[in-house]
Amino acid sequence: MTTLNLGVLAHVDAGKTTLTERLLFHAGVIDEPGSVDRGTTQTDSMELERRRGITIRSAVVSFTIDDLKVNLIDTPGHSDFISEVERAVRVLDGAVLVLSAVEGVQVQTRILMRVLTRLRIPTLIFVNKIDRTGARYGDLLAEITRRLTPAAVPMSAVTGLGTRDAVTRPYAADDPRHLDRLAEVLADGDDSFLTAYVQADGRVDAQDCRRRLIERTGLAAAHPVFFGSAATGIGVADLVGGIRAFLPPARGGREEPLSGTVFKIERDSSGRKAVYARLRTGSVGVREHVTVRRRVGGRWDRAGWEEHTGKITSLRVFEQGGAVPADRAGAGDIVRLSGLKDARIGDRLGRPGDGPDAGRVGGSGDGSGEERPGGSGDGPDEPQFAPPALETVVRSVRPSDAPLLHAALQRLAEQDPLIDIRVDDRAREISVLLYGEVQKEVLKAQLEEEDGIAVAFAETRIVYLERPAGVGAAFHEIDRHGDHEVCATAGLRIEPAPAGAGVRYRLEVEPGSLPAAFHAAIEDSVRTALLRGPYGWEVTDCVVTLTHSGYASPVTTAGDFRTLTPRLVERALRRAGTHVYEPVVRVELEVPSDLVNGVLGVLAELAGAPHDMAVRSGTAYVTGVLPLGRVHELGRRLPGLTRGEGVLLSEFAGHRRVQGAPPRRASPAPVIG
Incomplete structure (x- = not known):
């Protein structure tokens, strides 16, 4: 028996978990599909998931299709839990991307498709909710082709669209409507097919096209599109057949x-x-x-x-x-x-x-x-x-719970490393990195329900970072300055590294010049000290070099180096200077062309910058960058600027240097329960 590790991905509320239930029911694994609203689904096993009706943690279930075992991974749809999706896509052989026939291609849908394409994961598209009022077919296929993939191939027609009587009818292999679209997709990416197509004056062999579609789908170069309703089961059998036929096993x-x-x-x-x-x-x-x-x-x-x-x-x-x-x-x-x-x-x-x-x-x-x-x-x-770019400080409501809080947070960070727990001993605070407010609410509920710890959060703030502006060095020698508190010699040099390089630690001294425990104490202390630079933000994209080392046996201890190293880092950074960088996103805007000037004005007002603009069929397509902290404001104002027709897509695009006075990481604001 072969195995296929299959991911089901979607924008929140597109029906991803409902489809998972229907697939399990179709395969005979369960007697009745569970309900997200009633909290009876197989994959939403956490009490919090059942109560909220959203997927928070990826879950694995299994079923068989003939001689194929499918390990299905149900992933979260809410953008606050994108790190769960990040981990799931790395273990997939194929994917089903779910979208709603009513809402169509949404922001998260496009981000997910980009990642699946980048990783070349073979992907089928399932258009759900064809029985809902407002469901679309023809213009939705055009939207999928324009916004998701030009290689979309519809596998069925729909009658009764947008009604309870909606049904799907799979295209026959030789259906002219199907063959025309399939030939168009194959000709666009297959030179041998295009040559044969031209020589045959547009006539094609249906079975050859089917074989080529299977090959192209396996190469993540074509994407069959299935229609149906996960709630009623319409079209699910066709999707199951597509999973078996088009997606390559492990x-x-x-x-x-x-x-x-x-x-x-x-x-x-x-x-x-x-x-x-x-x-x-x-x-x-x-x-x-x-x-x-x-x-x-x-x-x-x-x-x-x-x-x-x-x-x-x-x-x-x-x-x-x-x-x-x-x-x-x-x-x-x-x-x-x-x-x-x-x-x-x-x-x-x-x-x-x-x-x-x-x-x-x-x-x-x-x-x-x-x-x-x-x-x-x-x-x-x-x-x-994108990495999480928001930060909040968390404290226990009851002082007696303070010693338990860090351990509980570490346990949650073990399950989601991008939460990134950070302890600031100087400020005596614990901060966590998050994607959004929903994630913060879930974290609060998990701590209270699973650990019995009532917590309160400070207001969420944008996370900036610092990078060295130049080269700085600091040196301390035993007793040279009459400092008897630290019995150690060490020298550090800090210099810039390329953006995205992170922190690199290296030696200019012989490894044997210090015991291994002393080397470990220095490196660990360097990395901890860099969590808070001159402006209070984490320092990254730098090379830290140990230039001098020495100790006095048996007096010197690892604690001496743990005390000395942060002082040297602080002095070296002060001499090097740092620049502060803010997180930015790449935005894509679709607005009526007659209203684009007003949108561009607001983009500039919010410290954004347009990069490119094109106008097609009365719609202006604008790309640019915008500070992460201003995206919500642009999204709030866009409907009023565009008669409700504007579309905004944002994607993390790195960091850019802050112009003007750099923001400082101040002491946390009062916590809120």
Whole structure:
């Protein structure tokens, strides 16, 4: 039996979880589809998900189509939980992108499609809710072609559109309407087909077109479009047939060395840790020892990788709905493991050089070392979605809970690393990075319900960052300045690095000049000190070099270096100077051409800058950049500026230097319950 790891993705409320339920029902896994509104779905297992009616954590279920086992990953649709989607797309062989026949292509839909295209994950499109009032067909297909993919191929017609009597009728292989669109898509990307098409004076062979469509879909170069209603089941059988026919299964052999990726971590009510991983090659069994590796940004003594070994104490695979115990699992499987107590999201399973994902980016998972669409899963190490750019300070309402709060937050950060818990000892505050206000509300509810800790948050603020403006150095020698508090010698130099490089720490001294524990204390203290620069923001994109080192045995301790290093970092940054950078987004605007000047004026008023503009058929298409903190204001004002016809799409585009007086990271505002 072959395996397909399938993701279901969508803009919030497009019907993604309802479709998952219908697929499970169609496959005979459940007797009745669950309801999001009633909180009875299989994949929304958290009490908070059931109560709110939204997906917060990715969930895995399984069903079979003939001889194909499908591990289906249901992902969140709300943009505040995009980090869950980020991790899921890296373990997929294929995807179904769901959109509503009423709302059509929405902001999140376009962002998701861009990532699926970038990672070359074969994708089918399912247009849901064809039985709802306002459902569209022809103009929606044009919208999909214009905004999502020019290679969209409708696989069925719809009658009774927008009514309870709506039904789909799959196109026959030789239906002229289907063949015309299919030939257009194939000719656009297949030179051999185009040549044959021209020579045959526009006549095509239906079976040859079908074969080419399967090939092109597997290469993520064509996207079959299915229509239906997940609530009633209309069109779902056609989609299931499309999943079987068009999406390529997982590749990789069990006889190869083990390689895999950890994409999810959860803990049960007793605190036991479970690790979810996609196995790319090889196999693993209960009671076996497994090497777990992670990138650590170039630690001086580990060549950029850190590894440890864990023993598998239990193993589950996904069969006909949920996870079932197994003695062994292999390539293509998604597994739920216990025993890897030190594993984190993003870790790799297997020894360096053993598997196709070891020490490289992406890969086919078949041992060939070649890139291929689908199953790229491990994907590029670079994030595919924007990092969180909002920050809030969290405090326990009851002082007695303060010692428990940090541990509880660390547990939640283990499940979602992009929450990024930061402890500022100087300000005596704990801050978390977030995507939005909904995520903050969910975090508050999780702490209260799962840990019994009532918390309050400060007002959410934009996260800026600092980069060195020049080169700065600082040096301290034992007793040279009469400082008997610190019995250590150290020198640091800080210099700029390219944007996006992060923090690189290196040595200009011999590694043996200090005990390993002292080296570790210096590097850890450097990274901690850089969390707060001269303006209060995190300092990044820099190279920090240890230029001098010394100690007096047996007097010097690691604590001396932990005390000294932050002082040296502060002095070196002061001498180098820093610039403050703000997060910006790339905006795409679609507005009536006669109203574009007013929109451009507001864009400039909000410190945005247009990059390009084109006018087609009475619509102006504007691209530009805008500070992240002003996107909400532009979205609020756009309907009034455009007679309600304006469309805004925003996508994280990095950081730009703040002009004028740099904002300082002030003390937190009073918390709000």
